[in-house]
Amino acid sequence: MKGARENQLLHVLHLEVPFETAQQAQIASKVLTPDPILKPQDFHVQYSCKHSVLHLDFESIDDRVLRVGVSSVIESVKTILETIDEFK
Amino acid sequence: MVNLNKVPPRHRKQYYLALGLEGSANKLGVGIIKHPLLPQHADSDLSHHCELQILANIRDTYVTPPGEGFLPRDTARHHRNWAVRLVKKALQEAGIKDPTDLDTICFTQGPGMGAPLHSVVVMARTLSLLWDVPLVGVNHCVGHIEMGREITKAENPVVLYVSGGNTQVIAYSENRYRIFGETLDIAIGNCLDRFARTLKIPNEPSPGYNIEQLALKCTNKDQLVELPYTVKGMDLSMSGILGYVDSLAKDLFNKNTKNKLLFDPQTGQQLVTVADLCYSLQENLFAMLVEITERAMAHVNSNQVLIVGGVGCNVRLQEMMASMCRDRSNGQVHATDERFCIDNGVMIAQAGLLQYRMGDAVQDIADTVVTQKFRTDEVYVAWRE
Amino acid sequence: MSGQILEAVSIYLTPNIPIEPISQGAEAVVFTTSVHPYEPKQESSETSNKYILKYRPPKKYRHPSIDKALTKHRTLSESRILAKLSQLPGLNVPKLIACDVYNGCIWIEFLGEELPNGNGFSSLKNFLWMSASDPHNKCVETVLEKVGRQIGLLHWNEYCHGDLTTSNVVLQQSDGVWEPYLIDFGLGSATTFVEDKGVDLYVLERAVDSTHSRYAVTYNEWLMRGYKAVYHEQSKKGENRLREVLKRFEEVRLRGRKRSMIG
Numbered sequence: 001m002k003g004a005r006e007n008q009l010l011h012v013l014h015l016e017v018p019f020e021t022a023q024q025a026q027i028a029s030k031v032l033t034p035d036p037i038l039k040p041q042d043f044h045v046q047y048s049c050k051h052s053v054l055h056l057d058f059e060s061i062d063d064r065v066l067r068v069g070v071s072s073v074i075e076s077v078k079t080i081l082e083t084i085d086e087f088k
Numbered sequence: 089m090v091n092l093n094k095v096p097p098r099h100r101k102q103y104y105l106a107l108g109l110e111g112s113a114n115k116l117g118v119g120i121i122k123h124p125l126l127p128q129h130a131d132s133d134l135s136h137h138c139e140l141q142i143l144a145n146i147r148d149t150y151v152t153p154p155g156e157g158f159l160p161r162d163t164a165r166h167h168r169n170w171a172v173r174l175v176k177k178a179l180q181e182a183g184i185k186d187p188t189d190l191d192t193i194c195f196t197q198g199p200g201m202g203a204p205l206h207s208v209v210v211m212a213r214t215l216s217l218l219w220d221v222p223l224v225g226v227n228h229c230v231g232h233i234e235m236g237r238e239i240t241k242a243e244n245p246v247v248l249y250v251s252g253g254n255t256q257v258i259a260y261s262e263n264r265y266r267i268f269g270e271t272l273d274i275a276i277g278n279c280l281d282r283f284a285r286t287l288k289i290p291n292e293p294s295p296g297y298n299i300e301q302l303a304l305k306c307t308n309k310d311q312l313v314e315l316p317y318t319v320k321g322m323d324l325s326m327s328g329i330l331g332y333v334d335s336l337a338k339d340l341f342n343k344n345t346k347n348k349l350l351f352d353p354q355t356g357q358q359l360v361t362v363a364d365l366c367y368s369l370q371e372n373l374f375a376m377l378v379e380i381t382e383r384a385m386a387h388v389n390s391n392q393v394l395i396v397g398g399v400g401c402n403v404r405l406q407e408m409m410a411s412m413c414r415d416r417s418n419g420q421v422h423a424t425d426e427r428f429c430i431d432n433g434v435m436i437a438q439a440g441l442l443q444y445r446m447g448d449a450v451q452d453i454a455d456t457v458v459t460q461k462f463r464t465d466e467v468y469v470a471w472r473e
Numbered sequence: 474m475s476g477q478i479l480e481a482v483s484i485y486l487t488p489n490i491p492i493e494p495i496s497q498g499a500e501a502v503v504f505t506t507s508v509h510p511y512e513p514k515q516e517s518s519e520t521s522n523k524y525i526l527k528y529r530p531p532k533k534y535r536h537p538s539i540d541k542a543l544t545k546h547r548t549l550s551e552s553r554i555l556a557k558l559s560q561l562p563g564l565n566v567p568k569l570i571a572c573d574v575y576n577g578c579i580w581i582e583f584l585g586e587e588l589p590n591g592n593g594f595s596s597l598k599n600f601l602w603m604s605a606s607d608p609h610n611k612c613v614e615t616v617l618e619k620v621g622r623q624i625g626l627l628h629w630n631e632y633c634h635g636d637l638t639t640s641n642v643v644l645q646q647s648d649g650v651w652e653p654y655l656i657d658f659g660l661g662s663a664t665t666f667v668e669d670k671g672v673d674l675y676v677l678e679r680a681v682d683s684t685h686s687r688y689a690v691t692y693n694e695w696l697m698r699g700y701k702a703v704y705h706e707q708s709k710k711g712e713n714r715l716r717e718v719l720k721r722f723e724e725v726r727l728r729g730r731k732r733s734m735i736g
Contacts, residue, residue: 027217027218027260028214028216030213030217030453031210031214031217033453033454034213034453034454034455034456034457035206035457036457061230072215075164075165075168075207076206076207076210078168079168079171079172079207079210079211079214080210080211080276082172082216083171083172083211083214083218084214084218086172086175086176087176087187087218087219088173088218088361108640135483149515149630189556259683261683262686262687264686266682266683266684266686267679267683268679268680269679272672272675272725272728273728290589310538312536312538312539312540313540317539317542317543319660320635320636320660320672320676321635321636321637321638321660321676321680322636322638322676322679322680323675323676323679325674371535371536371539372536372539373532375532375535375539377534377537378534379499379500379532381499383499383636384501385499386496386497386498386499386640387598387638387640387684388679388684407534408535409534409626411533411534412532412534414533415477415478415532415533416497417497437678465683468542
């Protein structure tokens with residue numbers, strides 16, 4: 001759903017998180033995807049996997065919203081990593 | 089009777105195993121339970137029984153300093169810090185070497201604080217995908233009710249659900265837990281917690297417990313401090329009471345001798361102590377709770393009460409409820425101790441496993457989004473007649 | 474009902490007044506009796522007299538000073554309200570015969586009857602349960618509209634009930650037509666606050682939702698239709714006041730739903 005307002009999300013960040021296997025990266029992507037973004041008009045995130053690497057693409061209306069949004073996703077990624085490390 | 093064996097145990101086991109994860113408020117709970125697979129014969133049908141066995145019940149509480157409440161962000165951080173460790177410990181305690189033996193992973197879907205709920209569901213989803221074990225989203229309140237029913241064997245009680253975020257009088261009818269009465273503003277636990285904050289008493293082990301202990305120290309039990317009594321049918325309101333008792337406590341601390349309720353107008357001598365306030369507050373609030381419970385019992389013709397939720401372990405509340413029941417024919421009161429009353433993982437596992445055995449597991453991971461508001465009567469209770 | 478309560482009542486009443494317990498509500502025990510508290514016995518009368526004796530026993534679970542205050546306050550306010558309401562045209566409430574505030578006792582007119590086919594006493598609750606197999610018949614609709622009108626009249630006259638449930642409405646036939654009576658005014662009050670009316674309506678709506686879940690939407694609609702009709706008949710002033718009450722009703726409802734439910 002690319003709206004007209006999306007053009008205004010000029011503050012972007014790209015992150016890559018390497019996992020041990022492609023399956024693990026897939027799991028991370030599936031875990032992160034369901035949760036809705038509180039203000040989709042201000043912040044947007046896309047998850048994708050290339051082999052064993054999880055790609056995170058953030059777009060935001062300003063750098064403050066970007067920082068808050070990114071750090072919240074990173075907290076979740078940390079939980080996923082810790083869970084995988086412990087129980088794989 | 090409902091046959092609970094709609095879905096057979098995985099891996100041809102003769103029992104069901106469920107992991108329960110709770111983190112809707114400041115307690116992080118992990119529980120593991122087992123239900124034996126009970127047969128359905130024409131002559132002895134046991135398929136509606138659970139015969140719950142608790143293999144692990146671990147909890148870690150996020151405790152804040154005196155005078156402070158728990159904020160969503162800090163509580164979520166606490167849960168993230170401990171979640172994996174608690175699951176590991178629970179599996180060890182339960183003696184489960186292969187977690188793929190689990191039939192289901194149950195998590196609290198709501199109601200509760202958004203950030204803490206979310207921090208737990210992230211781990212639940214990861215575990216489910218890693219082990220290929222189906223998820224079940226559980227309503228926190230239904231978890232309390234099912235836990236209480238299984239532990240006390242109360243079959244069809246009127247339920248008084250009293251905790252930090254909820255105050256409800258519930259009775260079952262036609263596959264739903266219907267809410268007959270509830271608070272019109274703040275919850276009882278919230279009221280007690282906030283008063284504890286005003287008094288700056290410790291939040292360890294819990295603010296409500298410390299108020300209960302202080303109330304026991306009241307030496308002036310004949311002279312109750314009069315507080316508003318605000319029952320509205322089967323509903324009640326508590327914010328006015330809190331505001332009033334808070335103002336009394338502040339006057340007491342500030343030595344406001346103009347307050348004639350607290351200080352003798354002639355001599356300026358203090359007439360009321362903090363313990364007296366705690367005692368009066370408890371007496372007043374609990375009388376209201378017992379009254380609305382009795383109203384619901386009379387309305388639905390029931391003689392059993394089950395008290396669940398964190399405030400339910402208050403001994404004085406249990407005593408008052410028992411006293412009310414003695415005056416009703418065949419009246420019975422059921423309550424549990426702090427292991428099961430206070431938020432825990434076992435209750436989520438118990439309600440979740442019942443749901444799972446009736447064939448109601450998550451099909452699409454997109455349906456695992458947690459929600460702050462999730463009313464008790466939204467859940468379809470397939471496991472009861 | 475525990476024997477202790479029965480014993481306490483018979484000691485209070487002396488053995489000259491025979492009583493028959495009929496129900497134990499949350500705060501009161503209700504008896505029927507053939508004895509009028511002060512009128513001489515009418516030997517000639519063909520029909521046997523029947524009165525309701527409502528007794529609020531001391532509640533041991535609560536602190537004695539809370540108990541005393543509540544019993545006194547509720548018995549007194551119920552008596553006062555019944556006395557006032559029975560003078561208002563169109564309002565159906567039981568007539569007050571006598572009251573003893575300190576002992577928590579009131580005598581009132583007996584209302585209601587047994588429903589056919591063992592469906593119990595003719596409270597609105599039992600009537601609706603009895604009609605559950607055919608919930609949408611005209612008779613149910615008419616009864617609920619009339620109940621709504623009674624509540625509308627009550628509010629229009631600046632009174633609130635405080636505990637509106639389907640147990641607290643009794644039906645009585647008059648020339649083969651069911652007429653609703655509001656009972657149990659222990660939590661009632663004379664009030665000009667729109668908030669009290671909003672809460673009254675919310676409490677009723679919730680009681681219908683939980684007790685008659687399957688048909689609650691329709692039932693509440695019929696109740697509110699009768700309720701609004703009372704205000705509509707009062708022209709402009711009525712419309713304005715109705716708007717205020719309904720607005721507050723909606724606010725109370727939202728407060729209930731919006732409330733965060735943490736823990």
